[in-house]
Amino acid sequence: MCRQDGDNTMKIEIPGLAPITDGDDVIRDALEHAHVPTLMNALIHLTGDRSFLHGDIRPEAGFLTDPQGNISATDQAYVRDQAFQMITACRDSGDPLPPPPDQALVQDMVQFMIGKEVASDYGEFLLSELALDGTDAYASPGMDAVPEATRAEFKVIVIGAGMSGLLAGIRLKEAGIAFEIYERHGDVGGTWQQNTYPGCRVDSPNHTYSYSFKPKDWPQFFSPQAVLKEYFEDCADAYSMREHIRFNTEVVSTTFDDTDQLWHVVTRSPEGEHSSTANGVITAVGQLSRPKWPDLPGRDRFAGVTFHSAEWDHAQDLSGKRVIVIGTGASAFQFAPEVAREAGHLTIFQRTPPWIFHNADYHADVPDGKHWLLQHLPYYAQWYKFASFWRTSEGILSAAKRDPAWNETDRSISEASDQMREMMTASLRSLCPDDELFAKIVPDYPVAGKRILIDNGNWLQALARDNVDLVTEPIREITETGVVTTDGTVIDADVLIYGTGFTASKILSPIAITGRDGTRLDDQWDGDARAYLGITIPNFPNLFCLYGPNTNLVVNGSIIMFSECEVRYVMGCLAMLMDNGAKAIDCRPDVHDRYNEKIDAGNAEMAWGISKAPTWYRNEKGRIAQNWPFSLVEFWQQSRRPNIDDYQLLG
Ligand code: NAP
Numbered sequence: 001m002c003r004q005d006g007d008n009t010m011k012i013e014i015p016g017l018a019p020i021t022d023g024d025d026v027i028r029d030a031l032e033h034a035h036v037p038t039l040m041n042a043l044i045h046l047t048g049d050r051s052f053l054h055g056d057i058r059p060e061a062g063f064l065t066d067p068q069g070n071i072s073a074t075d076q077a078y079v080r081d082q083a084f085q086m087i088t089a090c091r092d093s094g095d096p097l098p099p100p101p102d103q104a105l106v107q108d109m110v111q112f113m114i115g116k117e118v119a120s121d122y123g124e125f126l127l128s129e130l131a132l133d134g135t136d137a138y139a140s141p142g143m144d145a146v147p148e149a150t151r152a153e154f155k156v157i158v159i160g161a162g163m164s165g166l167l168a169g170i171r172l173k174e175a176g177i178a179f180e181i182y183e184r185h186g187d188v189g190g191t192w193q194q195n196t197y198p199g200c201r202v203d204s205p206n207h208t209y210s211y212s213f214k215p216k217d218w219p220q221f222f223s224p225q226a227v228l229k230e231y232f233e234d235c236a237d238a239y240s241m242r243e244h245i246r247f248n249t250e251v252v253s254t255t256f257d258d259t260d261q262l263w264h265v266v267t268r269s270p271e272g273e274h275s276s277t278a279n280g281v282i283t284a285v286g287q288l289s290r291p292k293w294p295d296l297p298g299r300d301r302f303a304g305v306t307f308h309s310a311e312w313d314h315a316q317d318l319s320g321k322r323v324i325v326i327g328t329g330a331s332a333f334q335f336a337p338e339v340a341r342e343a344g345h346l347t348i349f350q351r352t353p354p355w356i357f358h359n360a361d362y363h364a365d366v367p368d369g370k371h372w373l374l375q376h377l378p379y380y381a382q383w384y385k386f387a388s389f390w391r392t393s394e395g396i397l398s399a400a401k402r403d404p405a406w407n408e409t410d411r412s413i414s415e416a417s418d419q420m421r422e423m424m425t426a427s428l429r430s431l432c433p434d435d436e437l438f439a440k441i442v443p444d445y446p447v448a449g450k451r452i453l454i455d456n457g458n459w460l461q462a463l464a465r466d467n468v469d470l471v472t473e474p475i476r477e478i479t480e481t482g483v484v485t486t487d488g489t490v491i492d493a494d495v496l497i498y499g500t501g502f503t504a505s506k507i508l509s510p511i512a513i514t515g516r517d518g519t520r521l522d523d524q525w526d527g528d529a530r531a532y533l534g535i536t537i538p539n540f541p542n543l544f545c546l547y548g549p550n551t552n553l554v555v556n557g558s559i560i561m562f563s564e565c566e567v568r569y570v571m572g573c574l575a576m577l578m579d580n581g582a583k584a585i586d587c588r589p590d591v592h593d594r595y596n597e598k599i600d601a602g603n604a605e606m607a608w609g610i611s612k613a614p615t616w617y618r619n620e621k622g623r624i625a626q627n628w629p630f631s632l633v634e635f636w637q638q639s640r641r642p643n644i645d646d647y648q649l650l651g
Helices: 024-032 036-047 073-093 101-114 120-128 148-155 161-175 225-238 330-342 368-376 380-392 396-398 414-430 435-439 457-465 519-526 559-577 589-604 632-638
Strands: 001-005 008-012 157-159 178-180 248-256 262-269 274-278 280-283 306-310 321-326 343-351 356-358 453-455 468-471 475-478 482-485 490-492 494-496 512-514 543-545 584-587 647-651
Touching: 001 248, 024 073, 024 368, 024 453, 036 073, 036 101, 036 380, 073 519, 101 120, 101 380, 120 632, 157 161, 157 248, 157 274, 161 178, 161 559, 262 280, 280 321, 321 330, 330 343, 330 453, 330 457, 356 584, 380 396, 396 414, 414 435, 414 589, 435 457, 453 457, 457 468, 512 519, 543 559, 559 584, 559 632, 559 647, 584 589
Parallel strands: 157 178, 157 280, 248 512, 280 543, 306 494, 321 343, 321 494, 343 468, 356 453
Antiparallel strands: 001 008, 248 262, 262 274, 475 482, 482 490, 584 647
8 A cells, every 4th residue: 555656755545645755844743733642543554563552652531621632741742753753764765554454453443542442343333434455435235246237227316415415326326326316406515505604614523524435634623614515516526416416406296106116206396397207216305404483473573684594695784783693503603603793783592502512623724734644644534533533422422321320310411421511511611701691501401412512612702792692581572673572671673583493303394205005204204203224114115214313413423424324225225125126125114113112212311312401303292303312333333234124025
């Protein structure tokens, strides 16, 4: 993987990796920006020297408060110095990389990095993600066994050209399966196309938020919406997706015909209604794509300017205006500080305060030195991704889980949950000297009862401004001129902005979906969406959901990784049915029901299942219908390839 060219520079043949040709100063500067636990693992790939794994310098478990795992400054300097010697030696010698680590060593490296023992699944997961032998981590299982001609005769319709729809298209194209994507908007990108409100940016670590096959060296740790939108546009172009997409085309209904065992899909576009057929349908419509307007009395009466965060009216000049924002969820949290800078006066209505995780890098550019490491040092980017993944999702899952021995559930649900609460409360206090404001912003439910929001102080600075009021008195009604609260206070405004979220639990709505024997999905679900692995639904053969029921992540993991697992599984299903000469597969009801019992039991143990705080994770039946309650690696494992015993083969 590492070879020497005539010009004596090291050429490492890892996709996207640049050769190390820079001088000593550049390398020394880059190392100052290293995430040291990541660097230590990357050096094992570079030299084969495993002595770090058994040395005294090691990250501590739960590097929540200190990303460097509490490695002292002196020890960090030592590691950087060692790294400098090793990298420059490799640069100057042009020696090849040593043989790649095996699974046992990767498992040791995982445990070293996170500072504790974990199930061997993690070593397996990382081995796959690192793609040391160039094997695609999310390749379509079983597809090689299906003759090309069979694949070419199979047709799939994908609904939506956002992150998951594009992914499905890319994998279908790679497999040589015919497909079309119907997209109701005029361009690709889904949520990143639709949400253009000021301040919009990804709030999961950006280095975990890209397709496995299309890593990107992001400009910021949490890049702005325009960067994300451009990424998905670039992917659409790079994989020639646009020629497969019908834009401005909304799917109205899709019906499974028991006789020909095909899906009959009806679409609406400016040209009128259109019908087409396909062997399979993949829905990739997102959970957060339809704005939710709150059911507040008088909502239609407001005579001023009003809009929803997902339909931002950029024609409105807010400067000097009196603005009301309803909501303090992830969207309002990002746009309200921007509005505050412009508006004459801003009133924010908060019903439930969010838990806030402080991250100083939230608005920061990735420094040049870090870019250098990500671009040049073999496997640094992959381990950095894992470090971010562990720090922000997998590693904090235990703090969202109930300890049966913990004697309360109102404020915290375990010792780890209590520690998180203490840490976040202390962080809020340090940034908010105002007692009255502090009392309003500290949540009274366990951490992760709702989505944790990331901030660098931007939100609290906005709340502390002279032109901003945070109102916690409930809203009684909306009037022609503004809002009246339950204590009779009247707050007038020129502009009323709803940051009230999305109709997340109405999964796949408003598409009319009819399956076997005329079964209507609306009737089967009855307001309580369920699927097997969030993907397949009994009575709806060859209908596959992406980001379907119970596939949402609460503690900020990457939804892209989940989608990659789902698409891999769907491709495995398609391969399985074609390989078996079937026309369709239908999920067995008992498999589906047993699975959902486990999901419900899992969610009942999690902060979001226990907390009484209102949340979009709960549907109208009171069930947690959005969230995955277990570790990400468990989903990765369970969705690796379909089991034929879980399905009935048709045709
Ligand atoms: P949300 O989290 O559902 O927040 C809606 C807000 O409106 C909440 O504060 C809610 O209060 C409030 N609200 C709703 N109805 C109300 C009523 N009748 N009276 C008063 N307040 C009311 O929606 P969101 O902020 O759009 O975020 C939704 C999800 O989108 C996020 O959880 C996240 O997954 C995703 N998102 C991601 C990003 C990103 O990555 N950059 C950005 C934005 C959104 P309660 O809390 O009391 O319900």
